[in-house]
Amino acid sequence: MxxxxxxxxxxxxxxxxxxxxxxxxxxxxxxxxxxxxxxxxxxxxxxxxxxxxxxxxxxxxxxxxxxxxxxxxxxxxxxxxxxxxxxxxxxxxxxxxxxxxxxxxxxxxxxxxxxxxxxxxxxxxxxxxxxxxxxxxxxxxxxxxxxxxxxxxxxxxxxxxxxxxxxxxxxxxxxxxxxxxxxxxxxxxxACLRPAVADLWTRRMLLLDDTPWPRRTGLEAEGFSAGVRKVARGTDVDLRVRADAAREIPEVVDLRTRSSRGGPWRTERMGVRGGVAEGAQAFGHLIKGVNEDLDVEIRGGDARLRGLRLVVVDAPALESLECVALLPGYLGGGTRAVSASRVLQVPRGSTVSLRFRATKPLRAATVVTVADGVETRLAEVAGGSPGLPAQESASGVRDLAVELGPVEGEQTFVARFTDTDGLDNREPISVVLAAVPDEAPQVAMRMRGISTAVTPQARIPLVGIVSDDHSLAEAVATVAVKDGATVTVAVSRVEAGVPLVEFTEDRPEILELEPLALAPGAALSVQVAARDGCTLGGGPNEGKSDAWSLDVVTPEALMAMLEAREILLRRRFESVVSDLALARERLAAGLGGNAAVEGRAAGETGEG
Incomplete structure (x- = not known):
């Protein structure tokens, strides 16, 4: 070149x-x-x-x-x-x-x-x-x-x-x-002086060989066979490591764990267990609540123990929980499946059937109810004896059923399983059965276009919503005359068995006052009430709207009131218009003054 x-x-x-x-x-x-x-x-x-x-x-x-x-x-x-x-x-x-x-x-x-x-x-x-x-x-x-x-x-x-x-x-x-x-x-x-080191680097980095680097410290993990140790799910696992006393004993040994599915490593310090015994120094650490397979690494000095794994073996646990509630008669009396959860909510007065299903064949199982710290046994299976309320299904799991009468209030149930290997479930299976009381209907009604005075021939439009958590039985409008009789008028559009009725602006419920033969000067109190069909103790539940107070006046008096209100509103409007005109004049005067000042300044500049 x-x-x-x-x-x-x-x-x-x-x-x-x-x-x-x-x-x-x-x-x-x-x-x-x-x-x-x-x-x-x-x-x-x-x-x-x-x-x-x-x-x-x-x-x-x-x-x-x-x-x-x-x-x-x-x-x-x-x-x-x-x-x-x-x-x-x-x-x-x-x-x-x-x-x-x-x-x-x-x-x-x-x-x-x-x-x-x-x-x-x-x-x-x-x-x-x-x-x-x-x-x-x-x-x-x-x-x-x-x-x-x-x-x-x-x-x-x-x-x-x-x-x-x-x-x-x-x-x-x-x-x-x-x-x-x-x-x-x-x-x-x-490469010339330490060919083994250079060769090991070549094999590990270029040939991807997994041969470990030589170490000065010797570590051995107890309880692992071919790098695997089986533990019960949810138990506390005590990991022990022995450091060879004939070689360099590390001052610190770290335990690293992570989920076998991947994720970040968690590092914890292992404690010293006693002194040197049988040619080794022991180190240990307690891993609490192992619920999944864990990859384990142990580091001490320059030694590394990799490829260790804790394999979790399932202890008996709850595979599924079935809850079926037979509803009270006034709710139709049919059955309802309740989604499994820690808290099972059923309508008050329901008859409930609970079925616990274990993940493994069981040798023993019990279900108890806990009240004020006292346990009462409800169902039990032991030794596979026939005639007990637990039975083995075709899939090899066992079911334990509990039948409960009409539910009132709240009850706590605890199930305990023991499988054929003698392993108990880690924690008792606790379920709360709560009876949900029937709530009173909700009445959100108001009068449309009515103030505080009406004539004896008035037609009062009512708009809003009447609803219940289950179903309504009836709704009535109550008109109470001060120092007089109380009249109840049925709300015809509320039918038994309907959970919600909406009265819109274009289709309100009309309350006719003319059939009540009210005299001018009377004072009224109007209120809407709704009831459900609950037949349990306490009778039907009732919900009420706000009470509206009205004065009965003659049409002439009502017209005078409306005219007086119109005059008042007109005066307010005129006052607002006057204030606006005054503000406009002040603004115009201020702008004119500024223009005059600018003109004089321009003239002085031109003369100069």
Whole structure:
């Protein structure tokens, strides 16, 4: 590449000398010296790029080698992590080779660029070098021969004083090259002096072998067979580790656990158990409530125990709970399935059937009710004896059924299982059966367009909603005359068995006052009441709306009241209009004053 560029420069200068002929022999010789100087700078620049790039690549390679070795020794990650590390390292090295070496070598170093570089390093050129290079390669008709020869002579006069090496920071290059050489030498030295270490790094990082690194500390986990230990689900597990006393005993042993399904590791410190006994020092830690398979790692000193697992074996537990409630007669008397939960809510007065199903065949099972701390046994199965209320299903699980009479209030039930292996359920299975009382109907009614006075012939429109948690039985409107009789009028649109009735604005319930023969001057209290069909103790539940107080007046008096209200509203409206007009006048007056002030200011400015 350098030879090709040199030939190109030679052709350019020769072409320039022929195009600008007749140039003096001294000028042609000067151009040749300039060519040799520029070529020398170009070659030295390329050597610099090669040396610096190779040194940096050596440093990066050593950093990758020792960094991955240290990380792998400290963590011993799985194979996929090592593949990721090696892949990232290769990508980084390729990017460095491309950016530091090939990318820089591919940059075009033309004569004009190098001439400018030389001028920045040697002020004596005073732009003569770059001028001579550019003019000697330009069109002959645009260049004055004598001016070109003078420029070449000025540049040649300085060429002899130029040392290309001074353009480069040699100390930096030497330091970088020395560091890169030492980095590569360190890798070679390790491979020669500790070939086992280099071989193990090669097998683990490149061949993905899982051979562990040698350690000074020896650890052994108790209770694991082929790396697996089975425990009962939900139990507390005591993990014990023995450190070989013949080797280095660690001061600290850490236990790392995580779910076998993945997730973050949890690290806990293991405590020392006594002193050295039987040639080993014991360490232990209690893991509370193991409910799933756990991956386990133990670290002490430089030793690592990996690939351990706690496998959870299910103790008997509740697989499903069926609750069926037979509703009271006034609710239809049908059955209703209740969703399984810790709290089972059924309508008050229901007869309830509970069926507990275990996850495993049972040897014994009991269901008790707890009241004020006292347990009362309701059902039991033991030894698979026939005639008991538990039976084995085709799938191999066992059911335990409990029948309860009409439910009042709240009861707590506890089920306990023992499977054929003698394992008890970790915690008693507790279920709360709550009787939900029948709530009173909700009456959200109001009068539409009625104030506080009505005539004896008034028709009062009532709008709103009447609802019940189960179903309504009836609804009535009660009109109570002060110091008089109380009249009840049925709300015809409320039918028995309907849970909700809505009275809209366009379809209200009309309460007729004319049939009541009310006299002017009477005071009324109007209220809507609704009842449900509850037949349990306490009778039907009743809900009431707000009570509305009304005065009965003559049509003339009502008209006078409306006129007085109209006059009052008109006066308020006129007051608002007056206030608005006054505010407008004040705003207009303020804007006019500002305009006058601005006019006077403009006139004074014009006179000046």
């Amino acid at each position: 350098a030879a090709a560029e040199k030939s190109i420069v030679t052709v350019d200068i020769n072409a320039a000398s022929s195009a600008q002929a007749p140039l003096s022999a001294a000028a042609i010789a000067g151009l040749a010296r300039i060519r040799d100087l520029i070529e020398a700078v170009r070659q030295q620049t390329r050597r610099w790029v090669w040396i610096e790039s190779l040194a940096l690549i050596g440093l990066a390679g050593a950093a990758v080698f020792f960094g991955t070795m240290a990380f792998d020794w400290a963590v011993e990650p799985p194979a996929w992590v090592r593949v990721l590390l090696v892949g990232l390292a290769l990508v980084g090295l390729v990017a460095m080779i491309w950016g530091k070496l090939w990318g820089r070598l591919a940059v075009s170093m033309g004569d004009a660029t190098l001439a400018s570089l030389l001028e920045r390093g040697h002020v004596g050129f005073r732009d003569s070098l770059s001028t001579a290079v550019e003019l000697s390669t330009g069109p002959a008709g645009d260049v004055d021969r004598r001016l070109l020869e003078r420029t070449i002579d000025e540049a040649v006069a300085v060429v002899g004083d130029v040392e290309p090496a001074r353009l480069f920071r040699r100390r930096r290059l030497v330091a970088t090259a020395l560091a890169g050489g030492l980095a590569v030498a360190s890798i070679v030295g390790l």
